[in-house]
Amino acid sequence: MIKIEDIARPADRLTEIVPERMVPLPPPYDGVDALPPRKRLTDRARANCDCSLDGFLAVGMTRPKTEEEEQQLIKRFIAGLDRLLSPDDNWAFLQQLTLSLDHCARCQTCVEACPIYTASGRNEVYRPTFRSELFRRIVNKYAKRGGKLLAKLKGEDIEVNATTILRLLESAYRCTLCRRCAQACPMGVDNALLTREIRKLFSMELSIAPKELHENGSVMQLRVGSSTGLKPRVVKDTIEFLDDEIREQTGLNIHTPWDKPGADVLLIHNAGEINAWPENPMAFAIILEAAGISWTMSSDLAGYDSVNYGLWYDDAQFARVAVRQVQAAKKLGVKKIVLGECGHAHKASMVTADRLLPKDLDIPRESSMTFLRDIVLSGRLKLDPARNAFPVTLHDPCNMVRMMGIVKPQRDILKAICPQFREMAPHGVENYCCGGGSGFAVMSAFNFEDWRFLVAGRTKLKQILEAFEDCPDPETKKYVCAPCSNCKGQFRDLFNYYGVWKKSGILYGGLVELIVNAMTDLQKPYIKWEFH
Amino acid sequence: MDVFVWRGIEVPVDDDGFIQEPDRWNPDMASALAATDGVEKLTPDHWKVIDYIRAYYKENDIAPMVRRICKETQLNLRQIFDLFPSGPAKGACKVAGLPKPTGCV
Numbered sequence: 137m138i139k140i141e142d143i144a145r146p147a148d149r150l151t152e153i154v155p156e157r158m159v160p161l162p163p164p165y166d167g168v169d170a171l172p173p174r175k176r177l178t179d180r181a182r183a184n185c186d187c188s189l190d191g192f193l194a195v196g197m198t199r200p201k202t203e204e205e206e207q208q209l210i211k212r213f214i215a216g217l218d219r220l221l222s223p224d225d226n227w228a229f230l231q232q233l234t235l236s237l238d239h240c241a242r243c244q245t246c247v248e249a250c251p252i253y254t255a256s257g258r259n260e261v262y263r264p265t266f267r268s269e270l271f272r273r274i275v276n277k278y279a280k281r282g283g284k285l286l287a288k289l290k291g292e293d294i295e296v297n298a299t300t301i302l303r304l305l306e307s308a309y310r311c312t313l314c315r316r317c318a319q320a321c322p323m324g325v326d327n328a329l330l331t332r333e334i335r336k337l338f339s340m341e342l343s344i345a346p347k348e349l350h351e352n353g354s355v356m357q358l359r360v361g362s363s364t365g366l367k368p369r370v371v372k373d374t375i376e377f378l379d380d381e382i383r384e385q386t387g388l389n390i391h392t393p394w395d396k397p398g399a400d401v402l403l404i405h406n407a408g409e410i411n412a413w414p415e416n417p418m419a420f421a422i423i424l425e426a427a428g429i430s431w432t433m434s435s436d437l438a439g440y441d442s443v444n445y446g447l448w449y450d451d452a453q454f455a456r457v458a459v460r461q462v463q464a465a466k467k468l469g470v471k472k473i474v475l476g477e478c479g480h481a482h483k484a485s486m487v488t489a490d491r492l493l494p495k496d497l498d499i500p501r502e503s504s505m506t507f508l509r510d511i512v513l514s515g516r517l518k519l520d521p522a523r524n525a526f527p528v529t530l531h532d533p534c535n536m537v538r539m540m541g542i543v544k545p546q547r548d549i550l551k552a553i554c555p556q557f558r559e560m561a562p563h564g565v566e567n568y569c570c571g572g573g574s575g576f577a578v579m580s581a582f583n584f585e586d587w588r589f590l591v592a593g594r595t596k597l598k599q600i601l602e603a604f605e606d607c608p609d610p611e612t613k614k615y616v617c618a619p620c621s622n623c624k625g626q627f628r629d630l631f632n633y634y635g636v637w638k639k640s641g642i643l644y645g646g647l648v649e650l651i652v653n654a655m656t657d658l659q660k661p662y663i664k665w666e667f668h
Numbered sequence: 669m670d671v672f673v674w675r676g677i678e679v680p681v682d683d684d685g686f687i688q689e690p691d692r693w694n695p696d697m698a699s700a701l702a703a704t705d706g707v708e709k710l711t712p713d714h715w716k717v718i719d720y721i722r723a724y725y726k727e728n729d730i731a732p733m734v735r736r737i738c739k740e741t742q743l744n745l746r747q748i749f750d751l752f753p754s755g756p757a758k759g760a761c762k763v764a765g766l767p768k769p770t771g772c773v
Contacts, residue, residue, distance in 0.1 A: 412757075
């Protein structure tokens, strides 16, 4: 059994993923031979980074090359710990951090709630309390008075060296921040928050963060307007193209309103939808127009991209983006922001931003789930559920259900328009993460994708297959409704990896596509049964 | 940074083999990049896609959405996937010498 103090001891591999030991998937996904070959780390990655946690790399921080560099790293890391625990520096999360550090009763109630730990075959390194306890020991020894002596007396010694630091960093990217463990904890300890604070320490104190989240994520968003690289001119041009697509596909004449002062609603999509799943923003436009909503989109910097990757790793980046988004709404004088189908944007804008927005930037923010429920149940759209005569299940984005309690509205909609709707088990606030949470769906450097599909997405895939076990035939087309871009990205890649579209005929998509598919104003079905 | 070596020229690529500097791409290099993705020979249809993606990128600093590619080249989604088995983003963009798409796409 791996012990926490083993983290500091250099070894080729602390643990590894053995598919045979993992939770089995139902047939025809039970054979391990049929899996795509594992991606090999490049020689350069092996030479420069530390992949000794579990053989995978998500961040791939460069290993210090000299004794002096190592000492420098340790010094900066410990200084970062001090700042993480200081009220002046950790203005957003100090209280939650301290509570979660101080109140774990070590009862291990939470561990069985973790889909990564259980799917992995209960690999010790992925136990949610393993990472937390490691971090707690480090904090207690290096950031508290008399810590070094107490660590020895209590038998909780831990050495902080380069190996410890590099493995701790990678370990912080083996948790999707789904908070299922936090929900199970009788004390209210939040292991996901601890994980996120570890990521923050690395980003804000050591300038280490996954490239996809920082450089190509929040930095890109603040520079260009969107992490996708869509500039204001290009996003407007793209939406205009999609308005034309709506006309060609449905005959409906829609001109998406841009920067309309005084509109009731500013709709902010995850801009990834616009580029990768344009049928989603198109469906929103169709619904809002048909329901007679006064709405607009904003072409201001970050005003058309609801993502806020800082939520996962950095408070300063988070604040910069959150303020921009609200400023875009304030400038137009809209009554409220409605957030499109993006889970982390819900939490970022509707929960976490409340910690930092000054009074004058406060503006009502609403989930598209309640907003759409009100439209659908109002009877303003002519809907025929018979048009959705195929099996549908609902994937709950963690940030909507567990974080925010938005559980019923999306179900009210599905029950009204999908006669073959069936729940997954478990669902709602007990749901399982798609495995792409906390930025994983956009992270694919090194060999991280293999880990994401083999381990992180495993529980969800099993659950989806079980939801459709009465109709496994690939000829029976089935739909996983996933009202979240990040989850959709994970499903696309996960389904590709296991060949789910071919073997089981399961498609994924958003909620608005199902609503539009049921609209009797449309001559032809809106949903195209092609996998992309 | 890894490098992609082509006829003695070293071009920096990311972990997924995407060229980091689109200006250093040239049409001859495309076949070699395609080979890394399991595409044996580039046909005129491949080139229709590559040329369009590059032209769009040059103007907009971003790869075009798949719908645009289909419309512009008159190829449907299935044909695009037949041409580039890794898909338009991971396959076609890589062969066309664009950096890897970013954000939630």
